[in-house]
Amino acid sequence: MFAAYRSAAPGTADEDHLAVEWFGDSPELADELLAFVLGGTKRATAGLVAEYLAEGEPLPRVGGHWIVCDGSGTPRVVLRSTELRVGPLSSVDERFAWDEGEYDRTLATWLDGHRRYFARSCERLGMSFSDDVEVCFERFRVVWPPEHADR
Numbered sequence: 001m002f003a004a005y006r007s008a009a010p011g012t013a014d015e016d017h018l019a020v021e022w023f024g025d026s027p028e029l030a031d032e033l034l035a036f037v038l039g040g041t042k043r044a045t046a047g048l049v050a051e052y053l054a055e056g057e058p059l060p061r062v063g064g065h066w067i068v069c070d071g072s073g074t075p076r077v078v079l080r081s082t083e084l085r086v087g088p089l090s091s092v093d094e095r096f097a098w099d100e101g102e103y104d105r106t107l108a109t110w111l112d113g114h115r116r117y118f119a120r121s122c123e124r125l126g127m128s129f130s131d132d133v134e135v136c137f138e139r140f141r142v143v144w145p146p147e148h149a150d151r
Contacts, residue, residue, distance in 0.1 A: 001067055001075040005144035012065075017058055019066040020075065025120060027071030033102070034070050037077060038148055041101030043141070046114060048121050049086060049134040060084055060138050078144035089118065090131040099139060 006012045023033035023045065036042035052059050060066070060081045067075045089111075097110035115131075122129035141150045 001144065002065065002078055005065075005078045008146070009143070015065055019057065019060075020069060021066060022069045022071065022073070025117065030069070030071040034068060034076060036101045037068065037079075037142060039101075041105070042099075043101060043150075044096055044099035044137070044139045046092070046096075046100070046135050046137050048118055048125075049136055050125055050127060051121055052136065054125055059086070059136050065143070077142050077148055079140040080143045081138055081140050083139040085137045086134060087137065088132045089114065089135050092135070092137065096137055096139075 002015070002018060022030035023037075024030050033042065049059065051057075062081055062084055064081045066079050066081070068077050068079060070076050092107070092110065092114075094107045097107040098105045100110055102113065103109050115129075118133060118135075119129040122133065142148050143150070
């Protein structure tokens, strides 16, 4: 998928590390969140810094690309990071919740869902959860395939 994107977008830099991921922690959640991307509402995501470290993965970088798969592991879209910020979960704002594009897009709903998700992640990592946990807040554009790419 990334090779097709690079062929269509000459000058796209090689990636030292091209992440191939899915959203969430289950195939069902991956499909649900991918649907928000494909529908055009989801243009942001958030991940625990501790998860990146535990997996030996670098944090995303502005201008970097990553491939998002559906719940079956099939690559569906190429994203390009446009903005990154690391901070405590408690620092999230209404605009970021809106840009995540999930459900009613409110901060209250975003916090409720992400507190539950990050608590599960912290438990898997053997760490305690609080609103002070470090989060990588990322905004992105869809760049491939053309039928889903942002204009």
